[in-house]
Amino acid sequence: MMKKYISLLGIAMMSIIYLQSVYGQGRLVDRVVATVGSSIILQSDVEMQYAQYLAQGEKPNEEMKCFVLQQLLTQKLLSQQAAIDSIEVSESEVDDNLNRRMQMMVRQAGGKERLEEFLNRSLLQYKEEMRSNVAEQLKAERMRHTIVSTINVTPAEVKQYFESLDQDSLPYFDTEVEIGEIVIKPELTKEEKEQFRKKAEGYRQQVLNGSDFGTVARLYSEDGSAPYGGELGFATRDHYVKEFSAMAFKLKEGEVSPVFETQFGFHFLQVLQRRGEEVNVRHVLIKKKATSSSLQRAKAKIDSIYEKVSEGKLAFHTAASLHSDANETKYAGGMMTNPEDNSPLIPINRMDKETFTAIDPLEVGQYSKSFLSADQTGEQVYKFVYLKSRIAPHKANLGQDFAKIQEAASQDKVNRKLSEWFEQRKENTFIDINEDFLRCDVLKPWMEENKEILANK
DSSP states (O other), X not given: OHHHHHHHHHHHHHHHHHHIIIIISXXXXXXXXXXXXXXXXXHHHHHHHHHHHHHTTOOOOTTHHHHHHHHHHHHHHHHHHHHHTTOOOOHHHHHHHHHHHHHHHHHHHTSHHHHHHHHTSOHHHHHHXXXXXXXXHHHHHHHHHHHHTTOOOOHHHHHHHHHHSOGGGOOEEOOEEEEEEEEEOOOOOHHHHHXXXXXXXXXXXXXXXXXXXXXXHHHHOOXXXXXXXXXXXXXXXXXXXXXXHHHHTTSOTTOBOOOEEETTEEEEEEEEEEETTEEEEEEEEEEOOOOHHHHHHHHHHHHHHHHHHHTTSSOHHHHHHHHOOOHHHHXXXXXXXXXXXXXXXXXXXXXXXXHHHHHXXXXXXOBOOOEEEEOTTSOEEXXXXXXXXXXXXXXXXXXXXXXXXXXXXXXXXXXXXXXXXHHHHHHTSOEEEOGGGTTOGGGGGGOGGGHHHHHTO
């Protein structure tokens, strides 16, 4: 597996090195591969997207460049209409998107320094080179949303869509369940927290004594921003939890904060730059971790809640609303939803091992005993679950699967709306594609200007 990863990463970096020769060093001449209205798409645009595809661990596939160019063509049409409709994106939105992309690339390259070595430039320089393309992508996404935002489907349309499907090829659904959860997170005492606060304070003192903040963050911070030296990019006050915002927006540029606590752990930060109502900071985070004593207290608390619920002294949904620490479910009476379609039915093959093991022996209406699990951040928690209903494996039908069929019908309507929009825009927009891409079947619908060439192939 490691050899495969290194091989694929090497291919991706070879593509990036190729891009440097195309437009970074000027030894080769870049070329236009498509024109959409007043905009052009360069070979380097296609190669950059393809390099990112390879960097995600995908196998080399020249056909993928056909799909990359198709995506860039749709992006140009959407962004041009966005300009006409005065659709804009903020600098902070672009910064946030760029930061997420950079974090992913740093992880895939094996570190910031290694990625910069491959790119032959700093990440800040690379981010600036990508900025205009990312801004265009965000405008295109916003335009796409505008086109389909008013679409909805009626029950009659759902029924009509289902009846139009090949009844012999309907999907088969595995067992699904409706379940609720009550979650208790270990709470640390002030004394238990002190070890983590002291750890953060020790790293802060290194910075105050002259160590580079970015180096300290890269070495010791437990936040996803560590590979970037802790830098978070420009953001508004409401982007962060209140304790972090309060500290970030009261300091002067260059000032280092004292250690402070949030729900994520102990931080200290430095303000790098202010820009209107936005601020760019870098920080170090030391997470609070459960101790054996705090886990024992959490176990005792959830067992007490379980006893009251299982004996009928306290309703499950009331107990969840009053006591559960899972904000994602407590305000819904503890009931969980399928993140893929927001329905209450969850396929058992999508559950984590611990929850499946707890649910599997239960009858409908029963509660599991408490068990140790992990929350969405990976932190240890105790929980017990409630089985409200179980649907056996079955072929898709309107009675049991209305929500899924409704989602499919809605997506079908969205696709048809977008297809109509693109067909109309293509008819009224000059589009020219380099003959090197005539081999791409996926691009033939775009080649209205190349019909004569295609006819002679």
